[in-house]
Amino acid sequence: MSNDGASETGTNGTIAANPPPISALRLLRNPGFAGLLVYRLLAMLSYQIVAVTVGWHIYELTRDPFALGLIGLTEVIPYFCFALFAGYAVDHLPRRKLGMFACNGLLVTTLVLAGVASGVLPTGGFGFDTLTIYVAIAVNGVVRAFLSPVYMSLFARVLKREHFARGAGVSSVVMQTGLVLGPALGGALIAWGGKTSAYLVAAGFALAAAIAIITLRVSEPAPQAERAPVFKSIGEGLRFVFNNQVVLGAQALDMFSVLFGGAVALLPAFIHDVLHYGPEALGVLRAAPAAGAVLMGLWLARRPPQKNAGRLLLYAVAGFGLCIIGFALSRDFWLSAAMLMLSGMCDGVSVVLRSTILQLSTPDEMRGRVSSINGIFIGSSNELGAFESGLAARLMGLVPSVIFGGCMTLAVVGATAKLAPKLRRLDLRDLQ
Numbered sequence: 001m002s003n004d005g006a007s008e009t010g011t012n013g014t015i016a017a018n019p020p021p022i023s024a025l026r027l028l029r030n031p032g033f034a035g036l037l038v039y040r041l042l043a044m045l046s047y048q049i050v051a052v053t054v055g056w057h058i059y060e061l062t063r064d065p066f067a068l069g070l071i072g073l074t075e076v077i078p079y080f081c082f083a084l085f086a087g088y089a090v091d092h093l094p095r096r097k098l099g100m101f102a103c104n105g106l107l108v109t110t111l112v113l114a115g116v117a118s119g120v121l122p123t124g125g126f127g128f129d130t131l132t133i134y135v136a137i138a139v140n141g142v143v144r145a146f147l148s149p150v151y152m153s154l155f156a157r158v159l160k161r162e163h164f165a166r167g168a169g170v171s172s173v174v175m176q177t178g179l180v181l182g183p184a185l186g187g188a189l190i191a192w193g194g195k196t197s198a199y200l201v202a203a204g205f206a207l208a209a210a211i212a213i214i215t216l217r218v219s220e221p222a223p224q225a226e227r228a229p230v231f232k233s234i235g236e237g238l239r240f241v242f243n244n245q246v247v248l249g250a251q252a253l254d255m256f257s258v259l260f261g262g263a264v265a266l267l268p269a270f271i272h273d274v275l276h277y278g279p280e281a282l283g284v285l286r287a288a289p290a291a292g293a294v295l296m297g298l299w300l301a302r303r304p305p306q307k308n309a310g311r312l313l314l315y316a317v318a319g320f321g322l323c324i325i326g327f328a329l330s331r332d333f334w335l336s337a338a339m340l341m342l343s344g345m346c347d348g349v350s351v352v353l354r355s356t357i358l359q360l361s362t363p364d365e366m367r368g369r370v371s372s373i374n375g376i377f378i379g380s381s382n383e384l385g386a387f388e389s390g391l392a393a394r395l396m397g398l399v400p401s402v403i404f405g406g407c408m409t410l411a412v413v414g415a416t417a418k419l420a421p422k423l424r425r426l427d428l429r430d431l432q
Contacts, residue, residue, distance in 0.1 A: 027170055032158035035216045037174045039099065040151055042209035044175060046106050047144070048182025049202035050113065052286055053195050054133060056279055057117065059268040061130050065398065068265050069390015074134045075141035076387070080376060084234045086145040087372025090153050091233070091365065095220055096213050099150040103210035105143030107203050109136040114199035145375065150213070152371035156364055157218050165428060168355040169301030172348060176297055179290030187283020237369030240362075247361050247370075249420030250313065250354045251377035253412065257317045259385045260408035263324055263340075264289070266389050269398055275333050288337045292344030293351065300352045309353055310426030314417050316349035321409030328402035356428060 028034050058067050090098055113136050115121030116129050159167045189198035241247055263270075267285050271277045305312055323343035330336040354374075362370045385405075392401035417424050 027159070027163060027167055030158060032154075032216065032218045033167065033170075035212060036151065036154055036158055036218070037171065039209055039212040039216065040171070041174050041178045042205050042212055043103060043106070043147055044178030045182045045185070046103075046110065046202045046205035046209060047140075048179060048286075049186040049189070049198055049205070050106075050110055050140070052183045052186030052282060053117075053190060053198040053202070054113065054137060055265070055268050056190055056282060057113075057133060057195050058130065059272070065266060065269040065393045066390045067130075068268060069387040069393070070134065071137055072265055072385065072390075073387040074137045075144070078138050078141035079145050082142050082145040083372045083376050084237075084369070085230070087149050087237060087369035087375075088230055088233050090146070090149040090368030090371070092368075095150050095153055095368075096216055096218070098146050099154075099213035100210045102143045102146035102150065103206050103213060106140065106206040107210065109139045109143070110199050110203040110206055112136045114196050114203065117195040117199055145372065148375045149368045149371040152358070152374075153367040154216070154218055156359060156367055157220065161360070164359045165304035165306070165352075165356045166301060168352050168359065169297055169304055171355065172352045173294055173297035173301060175351075176290045176293035176344070176348060180287045180294060183286030183290070184283040187280050187286065190279045190282075234369060237366055237373055240366060241370060241373050244361060245420055245422045246310075246357060246426055249416055249423035250357050251374055253313070253317055253416045253420075253423075254350060254354060255377040256412040257320060257409040259388055260405040260412065263327055263389065263402045263405065265385065266393055266398065266402065269393065270336070273398065274331065275336060277333060281333065285337055285340060288340035289344030289347060292341035292346075293348030294344075296345045296348030297352065300349070304356075305349075305353060306428045309357075309428045310423045313350055313353045313426075314413055314424065316346045316353075318410055318413045319343075319346035320350070321406045321413065323406075324409065325403055325406035328399050328406065353428075357426075360428070 028037075054071060055068055058071060061067075086098075112121065113133060116132050116136075121132070155167065155171070156164075185201070186198050189201055241251070264286060267282055271281050271285065275281065320343050323339050323346060327336055327339035327343070330339055358370065358374055389401060389405065392404060395401070396404060
């Protein structure tokens, strides 16, 4: 929230002069915001447990780092195909029902994976179990295209505009908490109860998320009497993003840095071949970046960034790249975990800043479409990064490929600073 004495505009169009500061705890007393965070946390837990379990499952079957990269590619292709249409749907259809649809999709695919792991679902052998896993992940890519646009559009319905920055900090803490608990729980379930137990717990979280979103207390926009043609409407969203240097620069910065700097997809191979630990270590290392992001999110929820936000974003992504290089060079398990935690702290800064920029810059009637485009840039970069990491590991070797990725992240920061001067000079108070 700006403290410069300027007036703020709420989501209902009224002007509040010098709005008083609001604490994170007060925000959490808002039932709509709290319910939305519960939905996000439950969906995140389900998705992360599946991500950890599928990675271990595939590596057990193939012992091939490239197969781990294929998990990301399998999910991102259908995500790309459906993301823009999901954004259009969120802008024109009941958002809570779309969120419930997405969570039910996660539930069904997770039950299929549990059937494969337990042998209840016959696959016929000869690699068909692996193929079934990839098909289930592809379906997850479709339903995941709805999760973020639903959340981002409802975020602006449950909070006033002047609370977006602090709300983004609280939201980041909740999201990263899911990223901590999900992988840790997934690794523990694999070690102690097996892959089937992990998948079934993930299915339970997906069902709970569906219940949370459909019972959410929030007002939704009235249905439009006339809907714009699908492709024309999508085109409006694309033009908005590509004509806004700040939004486009922030999204492109994250996409390319994660594309080259993501090492998480290769963690099963690092644990098995470099660090020589078991599946419980996978949960710890998968959770380490999110633990760092939680710590940073707690700080930013108390002190939302405002001044020099653009430079802070660039510094944070550069720090992320340096931490990835440090992780690649480490041969000690706890040093590796520390490098990943520091990378998460850097990423936590960029997550809060990007979320705030997106919320403050986007008109309410375009939130679904812009969020879906943001998802293509940012959400899909994780899966494309997983594929790039697997391919680079096959071509260069495991450790050199991750060092290369960290160096490319630093190059992306330099290019963004030069090509997007408005982002580099950004002060968040200019958007309020």
